[in-house]
Amino acid sequence: MKLFVYHTPELTPKDQVPDCAIAVDVLRATSTIATVLSAGGEAVQVFSDLDELIAVSETWPPQKRLRAGERGGGKVAGFELGNSPLDCTPELVEGRRLFISTTNGTRALKRVQDSATVLTAAFINRAAVVQYLLEKQPETVWIVGSGWEGSYSLEDTACAGAIAHSVVEKSQLPPEKLAGNDEVISAIALYSQWQDNLLGLLHHASHGQRLLRLECHEDLKYCSQTDVLTVLPIQQEAGVFKTKN
Amino acid sequence: MKLFVYHTPELTPKDQVPDCAIAVDVLRATSTIATVLSAGGEAVQVFSDLDELIAVSETWPPQKRLRAGERGGGKVAGFELGNSPLDCTPELVEGRRLFISTTNGTRALKRVQDSATVLTAAFINRAAVVQYLLEKQPETVWIVGSGWEGSYSLEDTACAGAIAHSVVEKSQLPPEKLAGNDEVISAIALYSQWQDNLLGLLHHASHGQRLLRLECHEDLKYCSQTDVLTVLPIQQEAGVFKTKN
Numbered sequence: 297m298k299l300f301v302y303h304t305p306e307l308t309p310k311d312q313v314p315d316c317a318i319a320v321d322v323l324r325a326t327s328t329i330a331t332v333l334s335a336g337g338e339a340v341q342v343f344s345d346l347d348e349l350i351a352v353s354e355t356w357p358p359q360k361r362l363r364a365g366e367r368g369g370g371k372v373a374g375f376e377l378g379n380s381p382l383d384c385t386p387e388l389v390e391g392r393r394l395f396i397s398t399t400n401g402t403r404a405l406k407r408v409q410d411s412a413t414v415l416t417a418a419f420i421n422r423a424a425v426v427q428y429l430l431e432k433q434p435e436t437v438w439i440v441g442s443g444w445e446g447s448y449s450l451e452d453t454a455c456a457g458a459i460a461h462s463v464v465e466k467s468q469l470p471p472e473k474l475a476g477n478d479e480v481i482s483a484i485a486l487y488s489q490w491q492d493n494l495l496g497l498l499h500h501a502s503h504g505q506r507l508l509r510l511e512c513h514e515d516l517k518y519c520s521q522t523d524v525l526t527v528l529p530i531q532q533e534a535g536v537f538k539t540k541n
Numbered sequence: 542m543k544l545f546v547y548h549t550p551e552l553t554p555k556d557q558v559p560d561c562a563i564a565v566d567v568l569r570a571t572s573t574i575a576t577v578l579s580a581g582g583e584a585v586q587v588f589s590d591l592d593e594l595i596a597v598s599e600t601w602p603p604q605k606r607l608r609a610g611e612r613g614g615g616k617v618a619g620f621e622l623g624n625s626p627l628d629c630t631p632e633l634v635e636g637r638r639l640f641i642s643t644t645n646g647t648r649a650l651k652r653v654q655d656s657a658t659v660l661t662a663a664f665i666n667r668a669a670v671v672q673y674l675l676e677k678q679p680e681t682v683w684i685v686g687s688g689w690e691g692s693y694s695l696e697d698t699a700c701a702g703a704i705a706h707s708v709v710e711k712s713q714l715p716p717e718k719l720a721g722n723d724e725v726i727s728a729i730a731l732y733s734q735w736q737d738n739l740l741g742l743l744h745h746a747s748h749g750q751r752l753l754r755l756e757c758h759e760d761l762k763y764c765s766q767t768d769v770l771t772v773l774p775i776q777q778e779a780g781v782f783k784t785k786n
Binding site: 449499502 | 548552694695716723730733735742744745747
């Protein structure tokens, strides 16, 4: 297994996909995906285009769907949810499909959607992703951060580091054997430095600060927890994620 | 002072330059620049194009010039030096101008050459750069890594982190006040994790591994030393660096 970390989808090598791709958008798309599937949601379907989301979700029975999305910091009219994973309670999501629009998260997912396997990861379901890698041993693995408007993001890189750190620890492979690029070593260092204070790290992150200004303290707290959900979101068809099994 | 770290020149914001730019190419251009100026070289003039280097250096008296450059891993015919800083002894460089061609290092320097102040940094002269920042307090500072063929490089990011780490320590500014982007926090974490084993880090770096295959062990050892030279290379005219004073 060779692991590659890419800070943003734009930095991935052109005209290639890996055997296994892991998209990360800690704040908040991939944290939400894990939460919804863990709470019994039927699936999560991801869109970059709001109009396309509306068109597709309209073909779905209203009692079987939920729609989540924000524009300009506010919930879209007619949608049940904004972008907070905390709203995705079992009572609400059980048996329903979440149609979600997310600018940054979707770019990473689109970039890797043709890979044989596409997973999503956040701190909250890190262990499930690591377990999959150790069991399946895919030859090439890309962890792709979403970043923020094309820029590097601290939280996605730290989550990539959390995955790599745990694979190293559990496989007893030396990091230099596992690492396919320099970013892996750096992501492991970032996670190692901050693993006991991930909430503090999210407070330093520019996207974290943006969410704090929007009064999303509880979201940051929730998204900074590690290994609290056992769910593994895996792509079934382009843009549609379900739990493994 | 706001500090921004950019992993490669391509990732800097378009159509802007900072008050003070710091170009980093630890392996090996900026390590060589510091070494030559510290050893009494008159100046270092940097070129991306080998033919341009040859044309300009031909106008210079042979006893006043040195030429350094490699193509395909070997020294250019007629040049006195390859790319190893270890060859830049005081006996050789005293009073002479070094004309140097370096693919990766030059891209970072070109990108920022219109900034009011352009410095070059490596681990070996880190303290001199930090002292300049603390004395002059430029409003915006960019530290721009050279990377390797447009990709992230571990050694340049760690050097950026070494600078930021020391500015934080000496100014008593909290990192979040100093940091203009997420990359700063991450670079500090990378340096903090590896500061006692920078040679080990260079051995992990993909460009470090490339140099090890070319039998450049001693270069890596030399470039991994911190604060051993007090020289501050500062741009006098586009592409020409001299010591401050």
